Amino acid sequence: MDNQITAYTYIGEGKVVVNKRLIFYQEKIATFAEFIRALYKQEQVSYPKFYKMDSLSKLGFISAELLLRNENPGRFKPGSLAVVLANSSSSLDTDLAHQDSIRNRSAYFPSPSVFVYTLANIVIGEICIRNGLKGENAFLVSEKFNPAQLQEYVSDLLDNGYAEACICGWVEILGNNFKAVMALVEKEGSGAVLKKEFAPLPFTEASLNDLMNVN
Amino acid sequence: MDELIDKLKKEIIAQLNLEDISAGDINPDAPLFGEGLGLDSIDALELIVLLEKNYGIKIEDPKDGKKIFYSIRTMAEFITEHQKKA
Numbered sequence: 001m002d003n004q005i006t007a008y009t010y011i012g013e014g015k016v017v018v019n020k021r022l023i024f025y026q027e028k029i030a031t032f033a034e035f036i037r038a039l040y041k042q043e044q045v046s047y048p049k050f051y052k053m054d055s056l057s058k059l060g061f062i063s064a065e066l067l068l069r070n071e072n073p074g075r076f077k078p079g080s081l082a083v084v085l086a087n088s089s090s091s092l093d094t095d096l097a098h099q100d101s102i103r104n105r106s107a108y109f110p111s112p113s114v115f116v117y118t119l120a121n122i123v124i125g126e127i128c129i130r131n132g133l134k135g136e137n138a139f140l141v142s143e144k145f146n147p148a149q150l151q152e153y154v155s156d157l158l159d160n161g162y163a164e165a166c167i168c169g170w171v172e173i174l175g176n177n178f179k180a181v182m183a184l185v186e187k188e189g190s191g192a193v194l195k196k197e198f199a200p201l202p203f204t205e206a207s208l209n210d211l212m213n214v215n
Numbered sequence: 216m217d218e219l220i221d222k223l224k225k226e227i228i229a230q231l232n233l234e235d236i237s238a239g240d241i242n243p244d245a246p247l248f249g250e251g252l253g254l255d256s257i258d259a260l261e262l263i264v265l266l267e268k269n270y271g272i273k274i275e276d277p278k279d280g281k282k283i284f285y286s287i288r289t290m291a292e293f294i295t296e297h298q299k300k301a
Contacts, residue, residue: 048253051234109268112260113231
């Protein structure tokens with residue numbers, strides 16, 4: 001059976017698209033913080049820890065919330081929903097914030113809550129904690145979006161029985177430049193509740209490229 | 216003491232990014248950890264940094280932390296006591 005994309009989210013250029021439907025739009029984005037807070041409020045997500053996350057985790061967390069909103073993660077066997085994300089800046093956005101807090105020897109107050117986010121894969125941890133996921137996970141860093149690598153890695157997990165389904169995508173942020181594309185990939189006929197507005201896409205490089213440019 | 220308690224509430228809200236909570240929502244006698252504000256271990260480290268950064272107080276013995284950070288009031292009492300000694 002082929003692997004297919006049964007849901008996706010796109011966040012970029014002021015737009016938030018979920019399964020082809022535009023759900024949020026800000027023409028002028030002052031800062032990422034304002035954008036993501038407005039989205040969080042509009043979507044009525046209730047998770048106080050959200051405010052304590054770094055920007056990369058906030059972006060990935062909201063993407064996953066929207067992606068899984070109409071899903072029942074309980075339909076997957078425990079430990080069988082994997083998460084594979086990628087970006088180009090790793091955790092540099094937070095690394096710079098940490099560096100800023102230790103730059104001045106006379107005012108040396110590194111923040112523990114900033115420091116704990118100086119690894120890119122923490123965003124996966126936040127998604128897994130929220131959704132009770134214990135499956136395979138990986139965070140890949142490459143200069144540019146590499147759909148071939150992502151497609152190959154995720155297909156290997158699904159085709160060899162390491163996972164029944166996988167949340168995969170691109171979650172990139174540096175300062176106020178950000179973009180997130182996330183897809184739920186699973187075997188054809190896996191029991192996914194298909195959405196009327198969105199027919200599943202084949203899980204191919206071309207599909208991933210299309211989602212990156214859904215705008 | 217009340218003035219210091221109010222100041223601490225605002226500082227904690229800012230330092231710990233408790234965006235959905237206002238100073239008026241915090242009971243100064245409620246436990247900071249476990250129940251009450253439900254803070255975690257990273258928040259505890261942030262409170263230690265806050266004491267050092269804003270009040271110049273270093274906690275010498277980590278065992279004292281449980282007592283000092285029990286509530287906003289115990290923090291305020293500790294700061295007041297420390298300032299009297301200084």
